[in-house]
Amino acid sequence: MEYSEESFSLRFKNLSIKKSTLLQIILSIYFFVVILMKSLYFAENLSNRSSEIYLNIFSIILIISITVLLRPKKSFIMLTVIDLLISILLLANNLYFRYYYNLLSLYLVKQIGVVGKIEGSIKALVTASDLLYFADFLFTIPIYYFCFIKHKILEEKKKDFKARAITCIIMIIISIVGLSQKLLVIKKNTPELFTSIYDNNYIKERTGIFVYEAFDVYRYARDVFEDKQAKTKDTIQQFQDYFANKPKGESAYFGQYKGKNLIMVQMEALQGFVINSKINGEEITPNLNQLAKDSLYFDNVYVQTGAGNTSDAEVLANTSLYPVSQGATTEQYGNNTYQSIGTLLKKEGYSTFSAHGFHPEFWNRINMHKAMGFDKFYSSNELSMDETLGWGLKDNSFFRQCVEIMSKERKPFYSFLITLSNHHPYEAYAAISDFDVSGVEGELMQNYLKSVHEADKAIGEFIQELKDAGLYDNSIIVFYGDHEGITGNDIENLNSFIGIDEDDEFQHREYEKVPLIIHLPDEKLKGTISKTAGQIDIMPTVLNLMGIKPEYEFGSDILNVENNLVVLRDGSYMDDNYMYFRDTDHYYDKKTGKILTNAPSRKEEALSQLQLSDLIFELNLLKEIE
Incomplete structure (x- = not known):
């Protein structure tokens, strides 16, 4: 029908x-x-x-x-x-x-x-x-x-x-x-x-x-409507007890470089595996390699950033506090009170400035950098955007202009510089590079290596400009990477380049590390330091050399600490002997890379640090105890 x-x-x-x-x-x-x-x-x-x-x-x-x-x-x-x-x-x-x-x-x-x-x-x-x-x-x-x-x-x-x-x-x-x-x-x-x-x-x-x-x-609604006053009273005692029990006292090299200028450079996406590595017989980072030989080179520094990525690295290095667990720390707590490198050096009579060749409102730097003690923040609004590349001002021009600013600054000074050109997807620097990456798998991986090579050239120019301006021999100069350069779908190309198993979480964590180089004026202190460290340790390490002891820091002076605990934002941690992955609950022997069925746990210590650091931000505790 x-x-x-x-x-x-x-x-x-x-x-x-x-x-x-x-x-x-x-x-x-x-x-x-x-x-x-x-x-x-x-x-x-x-x-x-x-x-x-x-x-x-x-x-x-x-x-x-x-x-x-x-x-x-x-x-x-x-x-x-x-x-x-x-x-x-x-x-x-x-x-x-x-x-x-x-x-x-x-x-x-x-x-x-x-x-x-x-x-x-x-x-x-x-x-x-x-x-x-x-x-x-x-x-x-x-x-x-x-x-x-x-x-x-x-x-x-x-x-x-x-x-x-x-x-x-x-x-x-x-x-x-x-x-x-x-x-x-x-x-x-x-x-x-x-x-x-x-x-x-x-x-x-x-x-x-x-x-x-x-x-x-x-939790967002809870944080908006929660009664912070009552919570603050309960937390202040916990805060004071923790830092009162933290080991204090004189340390080796304390004040050895007191009164020197401090120039700290946060390098965009600079991952540690590129240092002292070659492709087709040519060094990827020849200028950084040479600088590392003349400096203290820390080759075991782990990334501790969270959702704020680059901005989290700025907070870690300058305040020795952990980034908050959700969102960007700088966006939420840009008006807090901080004990930072900038605020402490200002008390010693230093002038301070920070610079980044991008928009000032990005990551709320315009407010956060002021809170961290910088007298002036130079952004794309103040710097001459005469050479743009990728996201913003090309590193070469950025460094040149910053040296000009340093030359005019009242001495001694602290300058904090954040580079930009070596930024994902790495196409800008790569497009002008003739660095031979033949044989490397993956377009993004190739672009990254080319981009890092060009960024290294800019660093070489920067070092020469500092020498020409008479600043190199009277300044502590710090370079460190902010976060990994290769992530996500391109990890397999990094695995191929380095030669590691894609399922080996231990090796992956080892190759996520970033370089830390501290060059000292007389070059008496130099050599490779392989102690376990994190970005949170930069502030206490640098300030110890400058004769300053911060009161409230979670990091440690790498030159003096033993079996340093480095805590990541997800609750994972590592020290000189063991590495713990919170996600899989695996413990590894740091020396052999083998999984352990039984290992001493420092979970409670790690989690208590994260929790207290979160409360310092949330309740603005450093303002409360002033």
Whole structure:
């Protein structure tokens, strides 16, 4: 028997209310499957934990449940909007993770305004596979057209709210029971999980992206409305006890370079493996290699940055505090009171300035640098943008202008310089480089090595300019890397270049290190120091040489410390003997790189430092104890 198109449509119009509701449920199941598949794809890109998948299932049921209350057409539209928003959320987090190895947070909302300024880096992170987040719309749009426009299959003449309400309640109960059961187990195993101690990725890996996002909203609202005054009173004693018990006393080399100028250079994306390495017989960083020979070269310095990346490195090096667990420290606490290199040197009569060839509002440097004791911050507003490259002012011009500023500064001075040209995706410097990288796998890896080589040339020019200006022999000069240069999808090319196993987490951590070089005026102190250290140790190490003992610092003077504890933002840590990964709960022998079944734990010490540092920022404790 044949049916005309009109009779086909009519038969569906005459469906009973119950069948109509059933079809609505079927479409809800369609969206459930679609969103679940996207969350699985997202989890696969970042990690793949059974607990994450389990919680995502019940989270999606809860999200969808409310839409069941709506009539079919409105429900479908609402689910489509939710699907689109989730797709955008997952893609945004995926892109952010590829570069920062962390997740987005409401604490980063102030950075939205600078997205247009980093468009090049964002484009470089996007891959064709990212279209999978939106592939379902190839089916969703035709389904909508077929059901609600052409045939109007689910158009109802009567209300059937009771059936929808029952369905909604059942879905909510199922999701709450499922979520509660799993979250209670997670809470029991990791009591501190929902505190400020851990980084965003650590929380997401254990709870799933949807629970993480809900928690991010909760903690942001909590921080906005929480009574800080009562919390401050309880924390001050804890703060004073911790630093009162920290070892003090005279140290070797104390004050040996008192009164000297201090020039500190934070190098963009300078990873440690490039130092003293060659490609096709040519040194990648000949100028830094020579400087390292004439200086104290620390080759065992670990990256401790969090979501703030470059700006976190500035905080670590200048204040010896840990970056906060969520968002960028500089964005949230740019008006706090700090004990920093700048504030302490100003008390000794130093003039201070910082400089960066980019927009002053980026990472809120315009406020944060003032809070860290810099009399003046030179940005793209003050510097002559006569040679631009990539993101902003070319390093060569940047260094030249900074030397001119130093020459005019009242002596002694502290200058803090943040380079820019060697920035992801590394195409700008690479485009003007003739450095031979043939045989290196991966375009971004090739560009990175070319870019680092050009950045090193700029450093060579900078050192010569300091000598010509008569500043080199009367200044402590510090160079250090801010964070890794190769991350995300390009790690496999780094593995190939270095020759390590892609699944070896110990070796990966070892090659994420950054160089630290401290050149001293008389060059009496020099040589390679392989003690375990972190960026947080830069301030106490430099200030000890200058005869200053800070009162409140989490770092240690590398030249004097033994078995130094270096804590990462996710709760992992390492010392001279062991390395601990919070994510996998693995301990490694630092000397052999082998997993240990039993090792002395310093977890409590590590977590207490992170927690107290967070409270120093959150409650502005250094202002309270002034």
